[in-house]
Every structure is written in C-alpha cells, then in structure tokens.
Amino acid sequence: MRTFRAGLLACCLFVALCPPVHAEPAPSGRDVAKAREAVRERSNDLAAASAKLATAQSRLARLTAEVERLVEAYNGEMVRLRNAEQAASQAQARLATADAEVERARQDVALLATETYGGWATLAPIIGMIVDQGGADGRLHRAGVLGQLSGERAAILARLRDTQVVAAILRTEAVNARAAQQAAAESARRAKIAAEAAVAGQRRETQVLQAREHRLQQRVDAARSHAELLARRREAAKLVSGGSAFGDAAANWALTQLGKPYVWAADGPDTYDCSGLTMRAWERAGVRLDHWTGTQWTSGPHVPLDQLRRGDLLFFAYNTSDPATIHHVGIYVGRGLMVHAPQTGDVVRVASIWRGDLVGATRPR
Structure with a gap:
C-alpha cells in the first residue's frame, strides 16, 4: 500500500510540475561554443x-x-x-x-x-x-x-x-x-x-x-556557417519557449526518476548520486555536463533565486559564502521545489529548495 501511494504521489507531482516537452531540442550552448571553437581553429590554420x-x-x-x-x-x-x-x-x-x-x-x-x-x-x-x-x-x-x-x-x-x-x-x-x-x-x-x-x-x-x-x-x-546556424537555432528556440525549453526538458526527465535509490558515484539508469542525476537530466536536454558539482557550478550563468526557471541547478555548500565548499546539487522543477538524490539510504525525490546551506543557482548552457 505504501509503495502504491509513493508511486501515485510521483505521478501526481509529474503531472503538476511538467509542462509539455518539446520534441526536438535546440542546440546547446556547448554545441554552439564547440562550433565556434572549430571556426577559430580553422581560422588559425587559414x-x-x-x-x-x-x-x-x-x-x-x-x-x-x-x-x-x-x-x-x-x-x-x-x-x-x-x-x-x-x-x-x-x-x-x-x-x-x-x-x-x-x-x-x-x-x-x-x-x-x-x-x-x-x-x-x-x-x-x-x-x-x-x-x-x-x-x-x-x-x-x-x-x-x-x-x-x-x-x-x-x-x-x-x-x-x-x-x-x-x-x-x-x-x-x-x-x-x-x-x-x-x-x-x-x-x-x-x-x-x-x-x-x-x-x-x-x-x-x-x-x-x-x-x-x-x-x-x-x-x-563551412564552419562559420554551421556555427551561425546553430546559434540561430538556439536563439530561435529561446524566443519560442521563453528560454525555458531546455530547462523544462531536464526537469521533466528528472521527475521520471523519482524513487530510484541514491548510490554514491552512480549516474543511472537505476541509481544516482546528486551530480549524476543532474548530469543525466541536462543530457536529455542536449547539454553535456561533467559528473561533478565543481564544474556544474560553472556550466552557465548564475541566476538570482527570485528569477529561477525550471531546470536550473541549485547548489548547497558547507560555507554559503564559499562555492569551493559545495557538496550537493538538485534540479529546480518549479514552485520552490527541486528533484534531487539526497544521500545514501534515500531515493530520488522532490524537496523544498529552501535550506540553510543553499549557496546559489546556475543555468547550464
């Protein structure tokens, strides 16, 4: 009975917190940056x-x-x-x-x-x-x-x-x-x-x-044309979805993983640690992240907490004034809530973002 109720709760949360997922993800910021790097390399050769x-x-x-x-x-x-x-x-x-x-x-x-x-x-x-x-x-x-x-x-x-x-x-x-x-x-x-x-x-x-x-x-x-095409597609996607299509895709996928056990250093598909879960969620949105909170913190611009959008990464630190002490990450799903893989013995679940060790948020790109 308890398992049935947990599953029912997860389904309700998914329906309540998930907007429609776009079928074709736009190029990520990393894809655009990689294309532009190819332009620079070929320009140097030229x-x-x-x-x-x-x-x-x-x-x-x-x-x-x-x-x-x-x-x-x-x-x-x-x-x-x-x-x-x-x-x-x-x-x-x-x-x-x-x-x-x-x-x-x-x-x-x-x-x-x-x-x-x-x-x-x-x-x-x-x-x-x-x-x-x-x-x-x-x-x-x-x-x-x-x-x-x-x-x-x-x-x-x-x-x-x-x-x-x-x-x-x-x-x-x-x-x-x-x-x-x-x-x-x-x-x-x-x-x-x-x-x-x-x-x-x-x-x-x-x-x-x-x-x-x-x-x-x-x-x-050719490289410049490709980079410009990716950049235009990315900007067009931002205009169409208000810039939240990638975050929506990442948040929606994270909600499908509720109830899976926390395992240290795991990155799916059956078990996760905190950064393994967020890495796989943004991977579904077309953005590649490292399996480490250190580089996930610097994977995009930091956003004020009053401007959070679905899919933004939330970071928690031992010392909130020192990002070097970050030890945990979750993914924002809206309404002041996040999906995260908390700790050993727990499972992927939804929780409030408002904790005393919250240090800030990053919007990957």
Whole structure:
C-alpha cells in the first residue's frame, strides 16, 4: 500500500510540475561554443597558410626580378659576344694582311740572301735570324748578322721581324678576345637558366599554397556557417519557449526518476548520486555536463533565486559564502521545489529548495 501511494504521489507531482516537452531540442550552448571553437581553429590554420603564401609570393617576386636582371645581363653578354665576333672577323682580316706582309718580307729576305751570299750554304744564318725566338744568344746572333749586311739589307730583315711580331700579336688578340667573350656568354646563359628554373619551382610552390589556402577558406566558411546556424537555432528556440525549453526538458526527465535509490558515484539508469542525476537530466536536454558539482557550478550563468526557471541547478555548500565548499546539487522543477538524490539510504525525490546551506543557482548552457 505504501509503495502504491509513493508511486501515485510521483505521478501526481509529474503531472503538476511538467509542462509539455518539446520534441526536438535546440542546440546547446556547448554545441554552439564547440562550433565556434572549430571556426577559430580553422581560422588559425587559414592564417598560417596565408602567411606561408605571402612569404612564397614575396620570394616569387624577388626571384622574378632576379630573372629579369639575369636575362638582361645575358642579353648584354650576347651583344658583346656579337661585337667580339665582329672584332674577331676584322682582326682575322688584319691578320691575313699581316701574314701576306710577312710572306712578302720573307721573299725579299730570301732573294737578298741568294744575291748576296750565292747559295744555300750561306743562307743558314739569315734563316736562323728569321726563325729566332729571342734570348741573349739570339740577340748576339742577330747583331752579328746585321753587322755583315748593308743598311738596305738590314732594313729588309727588320721589316720581316716587325711583320712577324705584328702578326703574332693580332693572332693572339683575336683568339683570346673571342674565347673570353664566349666564356662570359656561356656563364650568363647558365645563370639565366638556373634563375628561370628557380622561378618555375617557386611558382609551383605558390600555386600549391594558393590551392591549400582556398581549401582552408572553404572549411572556415563551412564552419562559420554551421556555427551561425546553430546559434540561430538556439536563439530561435529561446524566443519560442521563453528560454525555458531546455530547462523544462531536464526537469521533466528528472521527475521520471523519482524513487530510484541514491548510490554514491552512480549516474543511472537505476541509481544516482546528486551530480549524476543532474548530469543525466541536462543530457536529455542536449547539454553535456561533467559528473561533478565543481564544474556544474560553472556550466552557465548564475541566476538570482527570485528569477529561477525550471531546470536550473541549485547548489548547497558547507560555507554559503564559499562555492569551493559545495557538496550537493538538485534540479529546480518549479514552485520552490527541486528533484534531487539526497544521500545514501534515500531515493530520488522532490524537496523544498529552501535550506540553510543553499549557496546559489546556475543555468547550464
């Protein structure tokens, strides 16, 4: 009979204290906060990618400018190479003239030797002078020969020597100038090719970073849209229900647990402690709480006791001026009453909120 009466009382309390429960709970404050945190995280990723892209674009600009400089340097070397080739052609023409002059001088010397000494036996000193490469012995030799010749003969030999010197100088200048300019042009060409390759590689890297930035921007936009949608749905639910839909759902569910035993550290479905009961009640409303009065106290704004709404959490402390001493929590169901799991040996039941250790109330979100 006593059990029947307890059940009948619980049913009466449930009917009296429960408004209709909304079928589809709106997003919780935690859901909105989590969505906004996703926006922040993705925005940070986007900012990092944008910074890398800016660095890559700056480097690309520097490399492009360097390529332009090297291309122009290469163009300059090619102009100088063409000039050197023209100069070499001109020098080759002068060299041909000089070689012809050397040949004429040699013929004059040979004729002079034949006329003067009469035959090849006496021509050897003169030929030696023609092919002499210098040195002290060479100078003494030339002096001896020249001393034997008349002024006219000495002039002929001197002209041969001078034409040979001029021809050698022209030949060396033509070869060296063109070779040096070819080397400079080749060096400029290699530098240009290397710079163009660096630009191509940097452009590819920049394109990859641009694609990544675009993808991250899309993710940020999607996350922001999702967060805004959740926030709008939550605000709309508050407007429709006066902000009490979540609390009503939590309070209504708590009333369905009346009579279940208190067990320390239990969180249902058959037994509960105080914070286990309130955690499960708000879970039904779509709000996730920890199984601890410490964090449940900070799970939302604190509300004055004259502004309580159904579902608000009521906290009790050893020292009502120090929330750190909170030891118990219940869930407000209206009319100055709460549902709570009191202590070992007791059951989930309805009780008055007005106790001397009441420290305050929190509205989870």
